[in-house]
Amino acid sequence: xxxxxxxxxDGIRIGDSIVVTVLEIRGKQVKxxxxxxxxxxxxxxxIYRMIREQNEMASxxxxxxxxxxxxxxxxxxxxxxxxx
Amino acid sequence: MKIPTARFGxxxxxxxxxxxxxxxxxxFEHLRRYVLLTHRENHPFLWLQAVDDGRIAFVVxxxxxxxxxxxxxxxxxxxxxxxxxxxxxxxxxxIVTIRKxxxxxxxxxxxxxxxxxxxxxxxxxxxxxxxxxxxFSLLKTPVLEAEAGxxxxxxxxSTALGGV
Numbered sequence: 001x002x003x004x005x006x007x008x009x010d011g012i013r014i015g016d017s018i019v020v021t022v023l024e025i026r027g028k029q030v031k032x033x034x035x036x037x038x039x040x041x042x043x044x045x046x047i048y049r050m051i052r053e054q055n056e057m058a059s060x061x062x063x064x065x066x067x068x069x070x071x072x073x074x075x076x077x078x079x080x081x082x083x084x
Numbered sequence: 085m086k087i088p089t090a091r092f093g094x095x096x097x098x099x100x101x102x103x104x105x106x107x108x109x110x111x112f113e114h115l116r117r118y119v120l121l122t123h124r125e126n127h128p129f130l131w132l133q134a135v136d137d138g139r140i141a142f143v144v145x146x147x148x149x150x151x152x153x154x155x156x157x158x159x160x161x162x163x164x165x166x167x168x169x170x171x172x173x174x175x176x177x178x179i180v181t182i183r184k185x186x187x188x189x190x191x192x193x194x195x196x197x198x199x200x201x202x203x204x205x206x207x208x209x210x211x212x213x214x215x216x217x218x219x220f221s222l223l224k225t226p227v228l229e230a231e232a233g234x235x236x237x238x239x240x241x242s243t244a245l246g247g248v
Contacts, residue, residue, distance in 0.1 A: 052111035061182035
């Protein structure tokens with residue numbers, strides 16, 4: 001991993017088109033500004049990871065289970081007196 | 085064009101119905117082309133099937149069918165990336181996770197699939213709003229309309245996006 005020390009207001013350029021700027025440093029938090037081309041998405045690492053894991057889990061859903069869900073739905077809603 | 089799929093066998097896809105996801109979706113960035121399939125008649129769930137890998141498909145549902153306060157705010161950069169011209173063109177779907185235990189049915193409200201029905205371009209948008217859970221339990225959420233009505237609405241979405 002490349003490690004660079006930067007001050008508030010300093011930036012880092014990645015390739016031709018990505019710039020990360022340190023906007024503010026306060027205690028244990030740092031505020032970053034990111035400029036990147038429109039076809040690149042930028043996310044907080046931990047959120048991105050959670051979404052990716054959920055997508056991976058979701059991709060394992062299978063057709064038989066989908067049919068089972070409808071039954072479960074009906075059972076549950078009937079039990080709770082919810083009209084489906 | 086014919087594509088082999090793990091769940092539906094070989095399906096015939098009209099190339100003009102393909103939904104283009106230029107950035108892929110997290111975990112599946114290499115897959116950029118999808119088609120929307122109906123699960124079966126009178127069922128609110130749809131399948132988002134990857135065109136270039138028959139094994140990969142996601143169950144998706146229209147979140148507005150459920151009695152849940154859900155108003156995802158589409159960020160400006162998404163509006164630009166998808167070239168969204170008017171609100172009516174926007175189709176929002178959420179990915180559903182179905183586990184072996186059907187009672188543990190969840191929908192990802194934090195990261196909806198947003199599609200511009202006009203140019204068939206879409207992406208999974210990670211919302212900044214922390215209020216929306218990644219694992220929202222769907223089973224305890226009443227369906228808003230009678231099932232037949234829901235199914236009709238799904239058919240309309242499916243038709244708008246050129247579902248098969």
